[in-house]
Amino acid sequence: MPVSPDLAEDLATAVSSLYEQAELALIEKVTRALAEGLDSPLWAELKLAALGNLRAAVDEVLAALQADASGAIGQAVADAYERGQQAAVVELGALATGTAAAAAEALPTAAAVDRLASALVGETEATHSRILRSTLDVYRRVIAEATSAPLLGATTRRQTAQRALARFAVRGITGFVDNSGRAWNLTSYVEMATRSALGRAAVQAHTDRLGAAGIELVIVSDAPEECPRCKPWEGKILRRDGASGAGTVEVEHATEDERMVSVRVAGSLPEARSKGLMHPNCRHNVSIYLPGLTKPAGPKKARSRATYEQSQKQRYLERQVRAWKRKAAAGMDDAARRSANAKVRAYQGRIRELTAATGLPRKSHREQLTRSR
Numbered sequence: 001m002p003v004s005p006d007l008a009e010d011l012a013t014a015v016s017s018l019y020e021q022a023e024l025a026l027i028e029k030v031t032r033a034l035a036e037g038l039d040s041p042l043w044a045e046l047k048l049a050a051l052g053n054l055r056a057a058v059d060e061v062l063a064a065l066q067a068d069a070s071g072a073i074g075q076a077v078a079d080a081y082e083r084g085q086q087a088a089v090v091e092l093g094a095l096a097t098g099t100a101a102a103a104a105e106a107l108p109t110a111a112a113v114d115r116l117a118s119a120l121v122g123e124t125e126a127t128h129s130r131i132l133r134s135t136l137d138v139y140r141r142v143i144a145e146a147t148s149a150p151l152l153g154a155t156t157r158r159q160t161a162q163r164a165l166a167r168f169a170v171r172g173i174t175g176f177v178d179n180s181g182r183a184w185n186l187t188s189y190v191e192m193a194t195r196s197a198l199g200r201a202a203v204q205a206h207t208d209r210l211g212a213a214g215i216e217l218v219i220v221s222d223a224p225e226e227c228p229r230c231k232p233w234e235g236k237i238l239r240r241d242g243a244s245g246a247g248t249v250e251v252e253h254a255t256e257d258e259r260m261v262s263v264r265v266a267g268s269l270p271e272a273r274s275k276g277l278m279h280p281n282c283r284h285n286v287s288i289y290l291p292g293l294t295k296p297a298g299p300k301k302a303r304s305r306a307t308y309e310q311s312q313k314q315r316y317l318e319r320q321v322r323a324w325k326r327k328a329a330a331g332m333d334d335a336a337r338r339s340a341n342a343k344v345r346a347y348q349g350r351i352r353e354l355t356a357a358t359g360l361p362r363k364s365h366r367e368q369l370t371r372s373r
């Protein structure tokens with residue numbers, strides 16, 4: 001079975017949902033703390049004096065998150081690695097060569113899994129200090145805005161606080177910047193980092209297993225809706241490992257002893273991956289290339305699958321669902337919560353229409369922000 005990052009990306013939900021729950025819990029804690037005593041003339045003083053209570057509550061959420069997330073990450077990485085290995089075992093098993101036997105042998109994987117998992121734990125835990133800082137900042141900013149005009153009455157103060165909270169809720173906890181400089185919301189950032197780490201783990205496991213079976217060449221699929229970054233690699237044969245750069249290699253025929261064949265290679269798999277192939281959401285896959293046997297598959301016919309734009313539209317609608325769920329969590333009263341929840345349902349309706357019209361799979365977990373999971 002060929003490998004592609006999407007073999008394991010769905011496992012990221014187990015991790016990102018923990019962050020969603022924490023984000024939602026923090027928005028609710030800030031909102032509840034600010035709403036309490038809002039009509040008192042001493043509100044601002046009382047709130048600033050209670051900053052320590054909020055900090056303790058945030059620390060508690062983060063401590064629980066740290067424990068849960070490191071366990072979930074360890075499990076998800078181990079599962080992703082296992083899927084990648086199984087994909088290779090299936091692919092090797094289908095070959096009428098001696099490589100199948102080699103593939104069946106167990107490889108020691110604990111070290112590889114530990115290394116990949118601890119890198120991801122480090123990456124996600126690095127967000128925690130920023131979560132604390134940005135939650136306390138929002139709390140202080142709402143107090144400052146709600147008391148900025150000296151003559152604001154209690155009603156106006158309530159409206160101002162609600163408006164400031166709603167702005168915060170739309171964005172959620174923010175300020176996470178990836179390598180390319182793009183800014184993310186907390187949950188989206190963790191999901192992106194986790195999906196890409198799990199995709200890498202599956203691809204790596206597949207490659208490791210092929211290496212153990214003595215497979216030296218792989219071929220990249222020709223995807224119906226290619227991503228621009230991967231176009232140069234489409235249908236190309238790559239060295240599984242080793243030197244970069246295109247060239248012609250003389251290799252032994254896969255089944256005929258002592259017969260050599262020339263194969264044109266476009267580079268190495270690590271080289272192609274470093275240039276973007278097998279990026280998150282990549283539509284391409286990589287499979288075994290057997291010299292003299294594997295025929296390039298030719299361009300795949302576009303499946304009755306939605307276009308790239310339609311899948312991006314679905315991602316957009318999912319982000320709206322999440323944003324309005326955060327807004328509901330930041331509602332100071334029933335009316336605010338009700339109208340935010342109505343928006344949630346409206347966007348969910350649009351996703352249902354889109355998935356029904358295009359056949360795109362509905363990814364309910366991407367819309368969810370509940371604490372029930």
Ligand SMILES: [Zn+2]
Pocket residue numbers: 226227229230276277278279281282283284
């Ligand atoms: Zn791609």
